[in-house]
Amino acid sequence: MATSSNNSTALLDIAEVSKSFGSVSVLRSVSLTVAKGEVVTVIGPSGSGKTTLLRCVNFLESYDSGSIRIDGKEVGYRDAGTRQRRSERDLAAMRAETGMVFQGFNLFPHLTAAGNIMLGLTKVRGKSSAEARSIAEHWLGRVGLGHKADSLPAELSGGQQQRVGIARAVAMEPKILLLDEITSALDPELVGEVLAVVRSLAEDGMTMVMVTHEMAFARDASSRIVFMADGGVSAVGPPREVLAAETTNERLRTFLARFRASHF
């Protein structure tokens, strides 16, 4: 596609993606490329389409036009032109290449912390359960929950559940990790422990796209910030640049002003 200027280095290439629910258009020709190892945070008022965009990347949502490629491979459709949807099996395989962490954790309540992580490893990656178990234990250790491997989600705090959610996603060794407002459902005192895990993954070079309201985190930990408004990308660039654009970007100024009013 003409718009994907830096195709050679882009791991994720979103090109002119549009989507509408009925007459409401939620994404208006959104384009964004993410290079390997980048941490991109997406900010913006609610209803700006940021979560929808994230969900399009692993095709939890379909989109009406445009193209999304990971490593050069079209995500949801066999061909962006004919818009023929991939088979169920193909989609599952594509999704296994991306990891997702959810606002509501979405841990499987009938499985233990280790069981949550092992499910994809055994059923999708085809690993033996012994191997899956040791991978699960490794990642639980990484997120500081080595001692909780056999706990059910109901026995864990929100912050602990979300750390298991992250471990579940990264244990699959995805090419890219999608984080959808992962701290929004947490009590304020539990936010730090979850962000610390994300920060350490970033240091390891994990490619991440993160929708968040944690402005300090976006400013300090991301390589680029994307500001979305009304279904489109309103500003994009290094944190300092984007936040400085406040003086010229009316929408961004309003957003940040409201944000400051409610958070400080």
Added chain:
Amino acid sequence: MLGQIAYALPFLAQGFALTLWVSLLVVVLSLVAGVILGVGLVYGPAPIRWAVRIFSDTIRGIPILVLIFFVYYGLPAVGVHLQSFWAAVLALTLFKTAQVVEYLRGAVASIPKGQSEAAMAIGLTFRQRLAYVIFPQAFRRFLPPWINGVTDAVKGSALVSLLGITDLMQAINQVIGRTYEAMPLYILGALIYFAVNYALSYASRRLERRFAFIRD
């Protein structure tokens, strides 16, 4: 009086065995059919969803007795000849299947959408999502009402006596026809039905409590 009833006990026991046999067949067959149709209702394409919805609403909207007569008298009229035993099993199974469909729909509907999405996100296929994520959770919510509903199959089976099938109900009527001891025999019959169904509903309450702590 007691002598006459004691004399009839083996006959009543046979009837009771038939009641249990009919109930068991109905429960097993309706479980299989109900789960298949229930999955069709929740995940199937629109025509299948509509067909199952109409089936379930119709069956649940009419008396079981009407369903039993419809199947028993109606099938031969259109050229399908079944033994009365199997016609009765078919009718009761249809009735029970509609119930199972609703239990299943309710159980699956109670599982948050995020569960499917999380399962999709780690790359599970549709079948894997059902097998490893949705069904294990739905099962816990399906089981207590289903076991509770087994008593409906046992109670409903008493209606097959009207087709001349010698189940417990019919056996009691026949013994009364010979002995004229109506009241003691009806009470005996009621106690037998009560014992079976009470045991079943007791079991379902136990299960419900056992699964209560897993929720959420």
Added chain:
Amino acid sequence: MGYTLNFNLIWRHFDKLWGGLLLSLELAVISIAIGIVIGLVLAVWYVSAGRVVRGIIAAYVEFIRNVPLILLVYLVFYGLPTVVDLVYSAQTSFVATLALYSGAYLVEVFRSGLEAVPRGQLDAGKAIGLTPWQRLIHVRLPTMMRITLPALSNTFISLFKDTSVASVISVPELTYGAQWINFNTFRIVEVYLVVTAMYLMTGYILLFALRLVERWYRTAR
């Protein structure tokens, strides 16, 4: 095979079905009216009674709920007159049976409704000086009704379907009418198609009407 539908004979005898439907409704209405009284009295009694009375009420509820309706119908119509000196028609007998039957289900409905009335409401009633009896009439029962109306509607619809069992003691309600036409005209498929439609439509009309009542009750009080 090759069955051709012919509804002419059904329409000729339609009065049997129409009359049967009206009788089914009548049986259901009278039974639930008595059943509501039984259910209310026993539920109110249950929540304030000691262990013995509770045990007896629970035994009644569990017994009725775990025995097939057809057996209860036989027991009251054929069994009871052999031990007590009473003469009654099949219709009376069935209404009595269905009333006892619905009463058992409604005790449960009302009991859980009474227990769902928030404590604070009762305390508020006490605080303004209402007697226990006044608290029951003016606080507990109205709140309980609001909670239990949907369950009451469902019980009524299922009682309406249960009236079909009256046909086994020759009460000429809808299912009896269907059987009569079945045996006298052999238009079996037709008559059951019509009767199925009649039960379904009546059921839906009742449900719709009862939902309206529920909504009216919610906004009116």
